[in-house]
Amino acid sequence: xxxxxxxxxxxxxxxxxxxxxxxxxxxxxxxxxxxxxxxxxxxxxxxxxxxxxxxxxxxxxxxxxxxxxxxxxxxxxxxxxxxxxxxxxxxxxxxxxxxxxxxxxxxxxxxxxxxxxxxxxxxxxxxxxxxxxxxxxxxxxxxxxxxxxxxxxxxxxxxxxxxxxxxxxxxxxxxxxxxxxxxxxxxxxxxxxxxxxxxxxxxxxxxxxxxxxxxxxxxxxxxxxxxxxxxxxxxxxxxxxxxxxxxxxxxx
Numbered sequence: 001x002x003x004x005x006x007x008x009x010x011x012x013x014x015x016x017x018x019x020x021x022x023x024x025x026x027x028x029x030x031x032x033x034x035x036x037x038x039x040x041x042x043x044x045x046x047x048x049x050x051x052x053x054x055x056x057x058x059x060x061x062x063x064x065x066x067x068x069x070x071x072x073x074x075x076x077x078x079x080x081x082x083x084x085x086x087x088x089x090x091x092x093x094x095x096x097x098x099x100x101x102x103x104x105x106x107x108x109x110x111x112x113x114x115x116x117x118x119x120x121x122x123x124x125x126x127x128x129x130x131x132x133x134x135x136x137x138x139x140x141x142x143x144x145x146x147x148x149x150x151x152x153x154x155x156x157x158x159x160x161x162x163x164x165x166x167x168x169x170x171x172x173x174x175x176x177x178x179x180x181x182x183x184x185x186x187x188x189x190x191x192x193x194x195x196x197x198x199x200x201x202x203x204x205x206x207x208x209x210x211x212x213x214x215x216x217x218x219x220x221x222x223x224x225x226x227x228x229x230x231x232x233x234x235x236x237x238x239x240x241x242x243x244x245x246x247x248x249x250x251x252x
Contacts, residue, residue: 001233003137005030008059008082010075011121012065013092015042017201018143021221022089022228027054029229032082036063036074036092036123043145065119066111071131083133088127089228090120093167095203097159109163116167117174124178124191131189138189139232140178143224146197146244148172168188173243190239196224197246206229217247 009026013019014035023046026033035043035058043060050058059082063074078085093116096108124140131138146152147161148168154161173192178191200218223245231240 001029001229002074004087004232006032007086008034008078008084009087009089010030010034010036010085010123010127011089011091012036012063012119014046014060015039017203018196018199018224019089019091020046020192020222022091024049025222025225025229026087026089027057029233031087032057032059033226034059034061034074034078034085036061036065036071038064041069041146046231048097050128065123066114068118068122071119071126075130079130084130084136085127085138086136087141087232088123089141089143091124092116092119092123092172093195093203095164097162098161098162099217101203112163113167117170120171120174123176128178128187128189132187134186136188137236138187140189141228141231142171142191142192142193143228144168144171144175144193144195144242146195148195149244150194163184170234172242174246179239179241188236189223190236193242194224194227194231195242196227197244198247199224216251217249219245219247223247 011019013024015037016022023033023035037043040060040062047055058226061074063070094112096112145168147153147165151165175193182189196219198218227243227245234240
């Protein structure tokens, strides 16, 4: 990670879970980190566990990634104050529950699609343009899920995962589209996805947490952050397309 010292990284969904873990890990690795989150105050709370030099390299911006204008404003602030973006961890995501074939909440489904897919589109576009315009090495890491490879069958006792797996399948396709586009423009920008199995975070709906957590092994957020650091730290000639990590003993 030496070549990334004092380079600028953006983490979306940085207020908790995987996003917060990635924020801490990138700071520890010596990067300047901008945490984007709807709950900006929770990103600021991360300072409490940081060393003095790491605190200086942490910035937080209130941003709901499904709102394109908020994303544009965030990346404009980064350009004006920090010069641009060198790495992006596109992590923000939510889950809607309820059966697609039943009376599912249409607003919740729309929010899931707009956050998981369009939020990624907005953030990757702005980060990539920053990297391309400056002609620098860059890395885009998209946090996906094993649900983007195979729809988990949680059984009749647990709620449907609704539109969530479909949004993650979309990210899987987008990863390859980005790889081709980044090459087409002859840039030094790489793109990778990290696809974890079940992770112990707040993204899991309460009705799933109550049944699954006592009986199923789970990854921690730091496990995923470690995979992100390894991916970014690989030599610039290495294209890490996707990493799948699961907790030992996972049944899916």
